[in-house]
Amino acid sequence: MKFFVDTADTAEIADLAATGLLDGVTTNPSLIHKSGREFIPVVKEICGLVDGPVSAEVVALDHETMMKEADILRAVADNVAIKVPLTIDGLKTCKKLSDDGCQVNVTLCFSANQALLAAKAGAAFISPFVGRHDDNGLDGMRLIEDIRLIYDNYLFDTEILVASIRNPIHVLESARIGADVATMPPNVIRGLFKHVLTDKGIEGFMADWAKTGQTIT
Ligand code: G3P
Numbered sequence: 001m002k003f004f005v006d007t008a009d010t011a012e013i014a015d016l017a018a019t020g021l022l023d024g025v026t027t028n029p030s031l032i033h034k035s036g037r038e039f040i041p042v043v044k045e046i047c048g049l050v051d052g053p054v055s056a057e058v059v060a061l062d063h064e065t066m067m068k069e070a071d072i073l074r075a076v077a078d079n080v081a082i083k084v085p086l087t088i089d090g091l092k093t094c095k096k097l098s099d100d101g102c103q104v105n106v107t108l109c110f111s112a113n114q115a116l117l118a119a120k121a122g123a124a125f126i127s128p129f130v131g132r133h134d135d136n137g138l139d140g141m142r143l144i145e146d147i148r149l150i151y152d153n154y155l156f157d158t159e160i161l162v163a164s165i166r167n168p169i170h171v172l173e174s175a176r177i178g179a180d181v182a183t184m185p186p187n188v189i190r191g192l193f194k195h196v197l198t199d200k201g202i203e204g205f206m207a208d209w210a211k212t213g214q215t216i217t
Contacts, residue, residue: 024052047077098122
């Protein structure tokens with residue numbers, strides 16, 4: 001499963017990219033707002049920090065303006081993936097951009113039927129929002145299972161990019177189901193490294209090593 005980080009915080013992205021475990025980045029208008037940065041320069045900077053796809057979202061709601069915005073965003077770097085909302089205009093834009101060889105991430109997906117439409121529109125990625133699904137009393141991971149089943153039934157190569165991840169259980173379940181990508185806030189990625197028994201084990205080994213009086217040279 002690929003790991004994307006869901007942030008526009010370039011310091012966080014650089015730090016996580018240094019682990020060698022980061023496969024891409026997703027942003028959205030709320031994350032750009034949170035960064036306090038100008039949209040185009042921050043996307044350009046992020047594209048230089050990772051080799052993989054960097055999702056940059058259009059903000060127009062009509063197809064024609066979406067295409068104009070997408071053309072501007074595509075010119076920023078080769079690894080920009082255009083993010084469009086799951087609407088009729090968004091999917092029209094997805095089809096056109098995908099036919100033109102552009103990677104498109106279709107976002108704000110809340111049903112398996114929507115995911116089917118995005119795959120038919122040639123999306124490189126579908127972004128189902130599991131956390132927001134859970135928030136509304138639904139089962140986010142069941143949605144991922146359904147999409148996996150449908151995409152496998154028809155051999156769609158659209159990648160399931162699990163979004164709105166809130167905790168490590170979402171990551172574990174995504175991997176069990178066979179999602180292609182998990183995009184996670186930085187704190188969730190960092191949390192995956194942590195285990196109380198790992199910390200306790202290191203503490204014990206270090207204490208015993210100190211007693212040997214040795215060094216590795
Ligand atoms: O990738 C989508 C994500 O940014 C939304 O997350 O936590 O606002 O539902 P959240």
